[in-house]
Amino acid sequence: MRNIKLTIEYKGSNYCGWQKQKNGLSIQQAIVTAIAQATGESVALNGSGRTDSGVHAIAQVANFHTASPIPPERFSFAINAYLPEDISIVSSEEVPEAFHARFNAKGKVYRYYIWNAFRRNAIIPEFAYFAPNPLDLSAMQKAAQIFVGKHDFAAFMAVGSKVKSTTREIYKAEVSEVECPFGAEDGSLICIELTGSGFLYNMVRIIAGTLMEVGLGKRSERQIADALEKGERGLAGQTLPPEGLFLYKVLYEVF
């Protein structure tokens, strides 16, 4: 049996999320089905973590064990032949037997995109949240730094989530304006990029919503520090919708 690591890109708009569910098609299920078609095997596919319905991934990572004779680097081509248009295996490689996409993940990079203009964007509505009122980019950049470091992010987690610890470490928080090749010259495509040890449920979307409110002048840095300190969800900003969120990278130490 070989252990194969996949790097996966997907547009999450038409899926119920990464994880297999009773209702709705999941990304995981679509890939497991394609692997079965390519190899004849029914495999267990371990993702680095779940992504919600509507959330996209540029480089989700997953692994599975197989007895198939397909060369490791060729799995990407073999599986892509059976996948729908909105899921693509970027690359495949053999990794040590012990590698597990979730247990060995040391961190993740997420991006949240906001389309800031007076009018809706018709080309990328599935990839960016539309914020019609002008955002103060430098205020958002400055406020983002408050999140950097090891903090109790209890206030930045969806209510009702069950976790042992709500402490996480953010290594880097960047807010920038990015170019888009598909037009968008009359507005700004704002990118919030967070690199961290791990993220609580809805944490990136709540941080993005909080920073957006800073950009609107509706929330102060002092309020963010207060929310981090008190750990009450009601003290943090709104949860932005899934369409602007991209799992950008999963960080591993050895593999």
Place this chain on the structure above:
Amino acid sequence: MRNIKLTIEYKGSNYCGWQKQKNGLSIQQAIVTAIAQATGESVALNGSGRTDSGVHAIAQVANFHTASPIPPERFSFAINAYLPEDISIVSSEEVPEAFHARFNAKGKVYRYYIWNAFRRNAIIPEFAYFAPNPLDLSAMQKAAQIFVGKHDFAAFMAVGSKVKSTTREIYKAEVSEVECPFGAEDGSLICIELTGSGFLYNMVRIIAGTLMEVGLGKRSERQIADALEKGERGLAGQTLPPEGLFLYKVLYEVF
């Protein structure tokens, strides 16, 4: 009656093209319907030209006459409220009575995007043509210059098109690699940008196909010159599909 000029962005994937047709919903029809909902008027909407099914626009231009009291700059908001997600009015303004989006157009800028990587792109398959074999960018850049100038483009027009003259002038032809905020780091997003006085039916898609074949080493500059000279469709390259094509700008002298 005031004459209103609209700048329009749309994702063409779900439409039969710009022009009203018996079968399928057109962009033009969707906008005329939204204008009727916003103003109560049934207007004649003059586009700068047609775009085919699946072709996108960053800045299509159209005009219509209206007796509505809506302030000119507010038409964009009023119409957007009634348009579907994949069409957005970028801006609206009042123009002189004589302005006609098609008759006054002095030129157009089109872009054609090619996603060049070993694997399909799952995020932007509706916005770029997938070319799996490596393309020689500098060969394409050099060959693109052959099209610049006034030429008879008969060989670069869909067979059966009816036009008085097949002579057009290309002012500028650029081939470049562009950044994409939505991943795509393991491949190249290649942009072919053509600025010209006007374009024959399928001309941009045939030029893009011809340049792609140059990038693959399957077509020489000499063959392009020969196709321009002889005017036979069979001497030019393939017509690339609509999804990579964007009407990027319409050029006007005065307005």
